[in-house]
Amino acid sequence: xxxxxxxxxYLFRKEGQxxxxxxxxxxxxxxxxxxxxxxxxGLRLIYYSQIVNxxxxxxxxxxxxxxxxxxxxxxxxxxxxxKNPTAFYxxxxxxxxxxxxxxxxxxTRLTVT
Amino acid sequence: AQSVTQxxxxxxxxxxxxxxxxxxxxxxxxxxxxxxxxxPGQGLQLLLKYFSGDTLVQGIKGFEAEFKRSQSSFNLxxxxxxxxxxxxxxxxxxxxxxxxxxxxxxxxxxxxP
Numbered sequence: 001x002x003x004x005x006x007x008x009x010y011l012f013r014k015e016g017q018x019x020x021x022x023x024x025x026x027x028x029x030x031x032x033x034x035x036x037x038x039x040x041x042g043l044r045l046i047y048y049s050q051i052v053n054x055x056x057x058x059x060x061x062x063x064x065x066x067x068x069x070x071x072x073x074x075x076x077x078x079x080x081x082x083k084n085p086t087a088f089y090x091x092x093x094x095x096x097x098x099x100x101x102x103x104x105x106x107x108t109r110l111t112v113t
Numbered sequence: 114a115q116s117v118t119q120x121x122x123x124x125x126x127x128x129x130x131x132x133x134x135x136x137x138x139x140x141x142x143x144x145x146x147x148x149x150x151x152x153p154g155q156g157l158q159l160l161l162k163y164f165s166g167d168t169l170v171q172g173i174k175g176f177e178a179e180f181k182r183s184q185s186s187f188n189l190x191x192x193x194x195x196x197x198x199x200x201x202x203x204x205x206x207x208x209x210x211x212x213x214x215x216x217x218x219x220x221x222x223x224x225x226p
Contacts, residue, residue: 043219088154106155
């Protein structure tokens with residue numbers, strides 16, 4: 001079955017450590033996205049990529065980094081510079097641009113203490 | 114810049130009652146409009162989408178939405194709500210050649226028995 005996988009489902013880290021969240025899709029989609037979700041704040045876009053080896057900052061990119069070396073993969077690194085990293089992180093993909101629906105992964109809940 | 118407003122943060126309806134969730138957008142050209150649903154701790158799932166043509170669109174799980182250009186609205190409706198419809202609902206708008214969509218802040222639906 002085609003879809004998006006995010007791993008792990010739950011992730012715990014100590015403050016000051018970088019952590020990388022995995023996102024893989026086998027839908028042959030060109031575009032991929034990372035969102036952060038906090039209670040009562042909806043979805044906030046962190047980074048997005050429309051093509052391999054290219055990506056753009058979203059609304060809250062500070063303290064995060066991404067890479068897009070393969071079409072199928074779009075990992076997100078939460079760096080120690082991110083002041084409030086504890087959140088629910090969602091990865092999504094779409095065929096091309098924003099005129100197409102996005103397919104979402106199940107999410108990763110990151111807790112930093 | 115495009116924007117999406119979901120005026121109702123939280124709505125409570127009785128099981129079997131009808132439902133309407135509001136969505137207003139701000140966008141100059143013809144928008145590409147979407148409704149997604151999210152169960153707690155899960156990713157988002159597409160309910161329906163509007164690109165052009167018939168302004169009343171049918172989606173999954175018995176949902177429908179009507180595009181009204183004059184009111185810049187794309188409200189989601191369901192004639193009879195089931196307890197399993199309790200979730201958070203997001204309206205989103207996309208545009209041609211834009212890499213990213215704009216999401217509303219979401220409406221949380223509670224269903225009373």
